[in-house]
Amino acid sequence: MSLQVHPNISSLVPYSPGKPLDELERELGISNAIKLASNENPLGPSPKAQAILAGGVATLHRYPDGGAHYLRRALAERWKVSADQVIVGNGSDEVISLLIKAFIAPGEEAVMADHTFVMYKLSVQGAHGVPVEVPLKDWRHDLSAMAKAVTDKTRLLFLCNPNNPTGTMVSTAEVDAFLASLPEHVIVVFDEAYYEYVRSAEYPDSLQYVKQQRPVVVLRTFSKIYGLAGLRVGYGITTPEIVDYVNRIRPPFNANSLAQLAALGALEDEGHVAKSRANNEFEMNILEQGLTKLGMVVIPSQANFIYFDTKREGRQVFDALLREGVIVRHIKGSMIRVTIGKPEENRRFLEVFDGVLARLV
Numbered sequence: 001m002s003l004q005v006h007p008n009i010s011s012l013v014p015y016s017p018g019k020p021l022d023e024l025e026r027e028l029g030i031s032n033a034i035k036l037a038s039n040e041n042p043l044g045p046s047p048k049a050q051a052i053l054a055g056g057v058a059t060l061h062r063y064p065d066g067g068a069h070y071l072r073r074a075l076a077e078r079w080k081v082s083a084d085q086v087i088v089g090n091g092s093d094e095v096i097s098l099l100i101k102a103f104i105a106p107g108e109e110a111v112m113a114d115h116t117f118v119m120y121k122l123s124v125q126g127a128h129g130v131p132v133e134v135p136l137k138d139w140r141h142d143l144s145a146m147a148k149a150v151t152d153k154t155r156l157l158f159l160c161n162p163n164n165p166t167g168t169m170v171s172t173a174e175v176d177a178f179l180a181s182l183p184e185h186v187i188v189v190f191d192e193a194y195y196e197y198v199r200s201a202e203y204p205d206s207l208q209y210v211k212q213q214r215p216v217v218v219l220r221t222f223s224k225i226y227g228l229a230g231l232r233v234g235y236g237i238t239t240p241e242i243v244d245y246v247n248r249i250r251p252p253f254n255a256n257s258l259a260q261l262a263a264l265g266a267l268e269d270e271g272h273v274a275k276s277r278a279n280n281e282f283e284m285n286i287l288e289q290g291l292t293k294l295g296m297v298v299i300p301s302q303a304n305f306i307y308f309d310t311k312r313e314g315r316q317v318f319d320a321l322l323r324e325g326v327i328v329r330h331i332k333g334s335m336i337r338v339t340i341g342k343p344e345e346n347r348r349f350l351e352v353f354d355g356v357l358a359r360l361v
């Protein structure tokens with residue numbers, strides 16, 4: 001019997017996760033590989049999150065709190081919204097899929113950039129929706145083109161801000177005008193996974209739009225600056241009405257108990273966040289200057305990674321770095337994305353990269 005698979009599924013390319021670090025080290029016969037590929041916090045998990053985790057181990061025989069009561073309450077207090085405006089997910093990845101599942105029926109559309117976080121397209125297509133991709137302009141979201149791409153069938157519009165992989169941002173003035181131009185049936189999803197790293201004063205306060213009761217969802221995560229990517233916990237803030245619809249299809253125990261506990265600890269650890277932000281800001285400058293000196297064209301970033309043009313076959317650059325134990329991300333063409341690491345990791349990356357470039361020309 002042959003499987004009957006819909007082309008929406010068979011045409012998808014599985015996400016390529018890369019090898020575990022220790023496996024790569026075994027293969028290369030080295031012990032000091034560095035991973036600057038997934039925009040993780042190089043300083044590690046928040047110590048407050050680590051300390052609080054131990055207390056949750058003895059009750060692992062219990063199902064998690066399906067309402068994520070304490071975490072939602074803490075988030076509501078932090079962001080000055082009510083707890084019924086908060087959805088917690090198994091990473092913000094899950095909140096993205098839940099929004100799609102709740103609002104996109106087969107054949108309905110979601111507008112997104114053509115060069116952005118891959119999960120939007122994957123999840124929309126996986127739900128038999130239609131991803132409508134709008135090219136970036138100067139590496140930034142082209143908001144007027146995105147507004148023009150909206151039709152009667154558009155249900156969601158994804159705005160990754162700052163954008164992954166480019167690190168670029170759209171401003172308050174731009175977003176104000178954009179939202180005013182959209183029809184009311186479109187839910188705008190602001191994916192702010194890198195919110196805590198942004199330095200620009202022009203960065204929109206997207207929660208204001210939620211507080212004005214517009215159909216807007218703001219996504220944040222504990223996977224980036226809070227250093228909890230391995231536990232999988234993220235959240236959305238939106239109107240109670242949108243939360244209510246998502247809750248109808250949300251698996252009841254989607255956020256595990258240790259993730260909820262650790263997130264509570266991390267949220268209070270302002271010291272760790274400040275330290276992580278300071279490392280990022282300082283090291284971002286060093287990497288930007290180092291890469292520019294090596295002749296790279298660097299796109300100014302508001303996040304914890306840099307996207308740059310190697311003007312060479314990116315796959316070859318990626319492979320050559322990998323062979324020396326430096327893992328970055330090749331997305332397409334000549335572009336490479338590198339996560340800001342610890343000072344010694346960034347120095348090593350620049351050194352190895354210098355050598356790689358000399359060999360590849």
Ligand SMILES: *Cc1c(COP(=O)(O)O)cnc(C)c1O
Nearest residue numbers: 091092093117164193221223234
């Ligand atoms: C890393 C990232 C996320 C976070 O995903 P989690 O599922 O919360 O780990 C979401 N959106 C973007 C754009 C990201 O880069």
